[in-house]
Amino acid sequence: xxxxxxxxxxxxxxxxAHNQVMREIRSRKEASYDPHEPTRVxxxxxNTPDGVKQSLTIILNTGGCRWARxxxxxxxxxxxxxxxxxxxxxxxxxxxIDVCLEHEQENGDEPAQLIKIYTSGSFxxxxxxxxxxxxxxxxxxxxxxxxxxxxxxxxxxxxxxxxFTQHGIDTDVAIGLETATDRVRHDCVNxxxxxxxxxxxxxxxxxxxxxxxxxADAGIKAYLLMKPPFLTESEAAADMISSIERCAAVEGCHxxxxxxxxxxxxxxxxxxxxxxxxxxxxxxxxxxVLEETADVDAIVVSDPxxxxxxxGPHNCQECDDLVxxxxxxxxxxxxxxxxxxxxxxxxxxxxxVMERERSFNQPLTR
Numbered sequence: 001x002x003x004x005x006x007x008x009x010x011x012x013x014x015x016x017a018h019n020q021v022m023r024e025i026r027s028r029k030e031a032s033y034d035p036h037e038p039t040r041v042x043x044x045x046x047n048t049p050d051g052v053k054q055s056l057t058i059i060l061n062t063g064g065c066r067w068a069r070x071x072x073x074x075x076x077x078x079x080x081x082x083x084x085x086x087x088x089x090x091x092x093x094x095x096x097i098d099v100c101l102e103h104e105q106e107n108g109d110e111p112a113q114l115i116k117i118y119t120s121g122s123f124x125x126x127x128x129x130x131x132x133x134x135x136x137x138x139x140x141x142x143x144x145x146x147x148x149x150x151x152x153x154x155x156x157x158x159x160x161x162x163x164f165t166q167h168g169i170d171t172d173v174a175i176g177l178e179t180a181t182d183r184v185r186h187d188c189v190n191x192x193x194x195x196x197x198x199x200x201x202x203x204x205x206x207x208x209x210x211x212x213x214x215x216a217d218a219g220i221k222a223y224l225l226m227k228p229p230f231l232t233e234s235e236a237a238a239d240m241i242s243s244i245e246r247c248a249a250v251e252g253c254h255x256x257x258x259x260x261x262x263x264x265x266x267x268x269x270x271x272x273x274x275x276x277x278x279x280x281x282x283x284x285x286x287x288x289v290l291e292e293t294a295d296v297d298a299i300v301v302s303d304p305x306x307x308x309x310x311x312g313p314h315n316c317q318e319c320d321d322l323v324x325x326x327x328x329x330x331x332x333x334x335x336x337x338x339x340x341x342x343x344x345x346x347x348x349x350x351x352x353v354m355e356r357e358r359s360f361n362q363p364l365t366r
Contacts (some may be wrong), residue, residue: 018190018268019071025266033061035083035092039120041100043108045332046116047299048146049217049254050170052332056112058100062128063087065121067152067192073178074190074229077264078120090133097140113145116174124155124173135163142167148221150174153193153201161208165216171208172218172255175201178225180243188228190268195246198222202252209252219254222247226260226289226302226313227281229269232357233350233364236281240289248298256293258302260286260313273311279363280306280313283323284350287339290327294336301331310366319344 033039039059046055064082065072072079104112117137121128129137141147147169156173164171177198178189185191201220208218224243227236240258247256260281263273272278286302293300304327306312308320315323322342329338349365357364 015071015186015190015192018074021071021268023071025268025271028266033081033083035061035088036095036099037061038096038100039081041103043104043112046114047255047301047331047334048114048170049219049299050146053114053146054108054110054112055114055116056100056104056108057116058097058118060093060096060117060119060123060129061088062093062119062121064128065119065152066125066127068121072190073176074188074268075225075261075264076120077267077270079266081120087127090130090136093129093133094136097137101140111144114148115141115144115146116148118150118174122151122155123149124151124157124160126155134160138164138167138169142169144169146170146172148172148174150176150223152176153197156201156204158204158208158211161205161218162211165208165212165218168216170217172221173201173205174221174223174257176223176225177243177247178223178228179239180224180246181239184228184231184239188230189225198247199250202250206252218252220250220252221255221257222253223257223259226258226286228261229272229278230359232359232362233282233285234354234357235359237285237289237354241292244289244293244298244300245296248293248296248300253298255299255301256296258286258289258300260302260304260307262304262306262313263311276363276366279366280311282350282353283307283313283315283320283327284347285354286313286327287323287342290330291336291339294334299334302327303331315350316344316346319346 039061044055064079068079119128179185180195182194205218205220226240244256247253304313307324308314326338326342353364
């Protein structure tokens with residue numbers, strides 16, 4: 001009898017299978033976007049190593065994440081908002097920055113000292129944001145105190161970070177690590193790199209910090225995903241607690257942002273959600289993780305996007321706003337006592353889910 005080859009065992013499995021499904025889902029996108037307008041811009045407050053700062057958050061409209069164009073992460077629909085054609089000119093990107101500065105001038109009392117720039121991909125990937133544009137943006141915000149840019153670990157190096165720190169701007173690179181567990185990152189999120197690559201990026205940031213010679217600080221902000229698909233509520237919470245602890249232990253990583261998964265269009269999570277195979281995390285789970293990790297050596301924050309909606313992290317709707325307010329309070333104060341002030345009858349349901357939900361019966365409740 002003939003024996004199957006290794007290729008047969010791999011057929012229809014792993015990242016190639018995930019990517020094939022994701023490419024088909026993403027092909028349904030019909031909307032198009034103006035390359036001269038940012039995807040989003042808003043003013044807010046954020047906790048930083050130097051305290052709470054007024055922040056200007058900018059989502060640049062680029063050609064999109066190169067990994068997403070291959071198929072990409074199971075939960076991420078941001079590439080669907082990217083400009084068609086795969087690239088945006090220097091002039092168009094700087095037009096977007098001008099629009100954001102006008103928004104800040106019209107809606108803020110004074111210039112924000114924290115600038116956060118995201119591309120729904122990698123700001124440090126020169127296929128998304130060229131070196132000329134990156135340096136022009138560094139010049140534009142040279143008078144601010146701190147800047148955060150987003151990137152996959154592949155593109156993080158001390159020289160690129162140095163283009164910002166040379167202006168005296170404290171610079172953080174936000175990395176979408178999602179989890180410190182390689183198997184969960186590969187099989188549930190469909191993200192290709194390992195935790196070791198994240199550690200290497202932290203080392204690059206540490207070198208950039210040394211190069212700055214006290215004129216500015218450089219560090220890493222880890223973005224983690226609370227409850228990727230295929231994990232039960234309790235598995236997701238346990239993995240998140242472990243991931244926060246591991247990230248906080250890496251030199252150069254000073255902040256961990258826990259992002260509860262929400263259901264975005266043109267994603268595998270969206271497909272699972274409509275087939276009753278996925279429920280976004282409970283806000284009680286977010287509070288539980290923050291309480292359990294309050295003593296780690298890092299700032300731990302969370303911003304549940306779409307809280308209270310069926311497609312976002314939610315409890316019973318009655319208590320969603322109250323728990324969200326407590327989470328926001330924790331972000332700024334880092335005091336787990338804020339969660340002692342919120343309660344609801346649905347917390348018992350969440351406890352049952354944490355105890356009894358298994359992979360074969362999830363989601364146990366909607």
